[in-house]
Amino acid sequence: xxxxxxxxQALSIQEGENxxxxxSYKTSxxxxxxxxxxxxxxxxxxxxxxxNEREKHSGRLRVTLDxxxxxxxxxxxxxxxxxxxxxxxxxxxxxxxxxVFGKGTRLSVIA
Amino acid sequence: EAQVTQNPRYLITVTGKKLTVTCSQNMNHEYMSWxxxxxxxxxxQIYYSMNVEVTDKGDVPEGYKVSRKEKRNFPLILESxxxxxxxLYFCASSSPTGGGTGxxxxxxxxxxxxx
Numbered sequence: 001x002x003x004x005x006x007x008x009q010a011l012s013i014q015e016g017e018n019x020x021x022x023x024s025y026k027t028s029x030x031x032x033x034x035x036x037x038x039x040x041x042x043x044x045x046x047x048x049x050x051x052n053e054r055e056k057h058s059g060r061l062r063v064t065l066d067x068x069x070x071x072x073x074x075x076x077x078x079x080x081x082x083x084x085x086x087x088x089x090x091x092x093x094x095x096x097x098x099x100v101f102g103k104g105t106r107l108s109v110i111a
Numbered sequence: 112e113a114q115v116t117q118n119p120r121y122l123i124t125v126t127g128k129k130l131t132v133t134c135s136q137n138m139n140h141e142y143m144s145w146x147x148x149x150x151x152x153x154x155x156q157i158y159y160s161m162n163v164e165v166t167d168k169g170d171v172p173e174g175y176k177v178s179r180k181e182k183r184n185f186p187l188i189l190e191s192x193x194x195x196x197x198x199l200y201f202c203a204s205s206s207p208t209g210g211g212t213g214x215x216x217x218x219x220x221x222x223x224x225x226x
Binding site for chain 1: 151154159
């Protein structure tokens with residue numbers, strides 16, 4: 001099954017800096033989603049970007065999608081210690097196919 | 112409050128002792144799914160259900176059973192648990208839109224240890 005691969009696996013930044021995480025996938029998608037997971041907790045949906053969209057914003061989050069390169073990026077601006085979490089991309093091929101998750105990027109924001 | 116509820120949240124059991132992890136959602140979602148999360152392997156789908164009485168295997172279905180008799184409930188059954196099923200399990204649900212799965216709502220997880 002197709003799977004998003006996040007890069008880097010781990011990222012450590014200072015509070016106030018921007019954090020960028022990337023996701024690459026293998027086959028055509030209907031949409032791509034980003035989720036956040038605090039340690040040991042359930043995943044929380046952040047943003048969904050459809051295959052015909054190139055950029056989407058939500059608060060301090062900015063997501064881009066390049067279907068020609070089969071890649072997406074998640075930018076968190078002005079990071080806070082509370083942004084410390086794992087971030088996952090998930091690809092949706094549409095129809096009855098299930099959502100498939102990558103292995104995640106672990107972000108640490110140091111105060 | 113919209114939520115997905117899993118029980119139990121923590122369980123320690125022994126090899127071969129049948130157990131059921133329940134999952135219930137109050138959002139009238141058609142789609143429900145079970146994932147397991149293991150270090151270094153990310154989230155892997157076990158089973159999913161597009162609607163009542165419709166279930167399909169995910170990537171790692173061996174050793175698990177599910178049923179979808181009611182829209183709100185999607186229990187995960189381990190008939191004869193083994194130590195390799197020690198994991199963190201998540202149930203999720205959504206209302207598929209735009210031809211895809213849609214935004215998933217996750218439960219808080221069930222940490223299972225099989226001795």
